[in-house]
Amino acid sequence: MRRVRHEVNGGPEVLFVEEAPVPEPGPGELLVRAEAIGVTLPAVRKVRGGDGPGPLGGEVAGTVAAVGEGVTDFSVGDRVTGLCFSHAYAELALIHRTMASRVPDRASAVEAVALVRSGLVALGAHAAGRPRPGESVLVTAAAGAVGTLALQYARASGASRVVAAVGSADKGEFVRSLGADEVVIYGNGEEERGGAWGDPVDVVLDGVGGKLLGPAVRALTPGGRLVAFSSGGGTIDAYELLVRGASAIGFQMAALARNEPGVYAHRIGELWELHRDRALRPRVFAEIPLVEAARAHEVIESRRNLGKVVLIP
Known part of the structure; x- marks a missing residue:
């Protein structure tokens, strides 16, 4: 082979x-x-x-x-x-x-690999952030495989405002088509100089890591939650969390599968139901x-x- x-x-x-x-x-x-x-x-x-x-x-x-x-x-x-x-x-x-x-018989192999792993990360990160209906959610790397599903799931779960953070302006129309109300751009250095990402949000789902963790924390409302699920590492300033009364939470899908197999299996079922109902379109x-x-x-x-x-x- x-x-x-x-x-x-x-x-x-x-x-x-x-x-x-x-x-x-x-x-x-x-x-x-x-x-x-x-x-x-x-x-x-x-x-x-x-x-x-x-x-x-x-x-x-x-x-x-x-x-x-x-x-x-x-x-x-x-x-x-x-x-x-x-x-x-x-x-x-x-x-x-x-x-x-x-x-499922109705799905192709391509749909399966586009949905399941990325969807498990998106749903798991969302659950770790505990957004309540009516709260706001910002997703980084929003045009990627996980980000596209995280945007749709945040919208389907009742977020009042969904913000997509992407690396270039030419991705704006695409992420808006997935349910983003607002689009912010990173990678131009402005966020590293303390530039704002618009109005603060209750939850940030970060799939980038590295230097973007600082701006992600600064984008939080008082009591907000940052969920870090990227393999990119990075450092969070504890003082930035302190002054906001905010939290930083790590999420890894492999750890969920290993430690909570019942939850893992339930979320796979939920993904296929959402796919069937077209609430999630990979x-x-x-x-x-x-x-x-x-x-x-x-x-x-x-x-x-x-x-x-x-x-x-």
């Missing part, structure tokens, strides 16, 4: 295609013949500046080709999606049964052949994508 990996850290040019043996599913694992593979920012960051070469994980959707020992809740032929923590950029990938969920920016994974990474690094970037084996 074909798979993509990288040898040294650097830009997307270090990704290459190789022939590899078909993996054998171990206990509790599914072997999935991939039909769509979601490209995630953590995978892109791993290639750009990780600790060394290694498998590229990500979300995979396709058909179960084989099951490992002890798997009784999935069978060969089932359509599934889930997170692969080994080689996701491959024609066949291993997913542990606890990370897998069924794909946006796919590009479908790119697996062998051109380097191009997919370049799209995300350049911040051109409006929604999800998907690899097609």
Whole structure:
């Protein structure tokens, strides 16, 4: 089978295609013949500046080709999606049964990888911020795969005002079409000099991290909540929280799946219900052949994508 990996850290040019043996599913694992593979920012960051070469994980959707020992809740032929923590950029990938969920007949594999992982992050971050109906919500990286779903979910959940923060003005019309009332721009340095992002908000859902955490805290109302779910790291000034009586909360989807499997499963069901009712409409920016994974990474690094970037084996 074909798979993509990288040898040294650097830009997307270090990704290459190789022939590899078909993996054998171990206990509790599914072997999935991939039909769509979601490209995630953590995978892109791993290639750009990780600790060394290694498998590229990500979300995979396709058909179960084989099951490992002890798997009784999935069978060969089932359509599934889930997170692969080994080689996701491959024609066949291993997913542990606890990370897998069924794909409804009405949905395509591309829709599944655009909806489930990103939607779980969006719903989980929203729940961590505890916005009440009538409160205001600001979403950073609002034109990305998670951000597009977080905007829609905030609107569907009764936010009085939804603000989209994006890296360039040309994304404004797109995020407004998803339910944003206002659009603010970051990346021009103004926010780092203390520039305001308009009227304060009750909740900030931040998928960027780094230098944007300071402005995100300063955008909060008294008693506001910042939810940090980015893999980008960063530092929060405790004094900025103190003077606002604000809170900073971290959210990681993998930790939710590991520690609260019942909540994890419930949210997957909620995602598909919202998708069925068209309250959540995942946006796919590009479908790119697996062998051109380097191009997919370049799209995300350049911040051109409006929604999800998907690899097609």
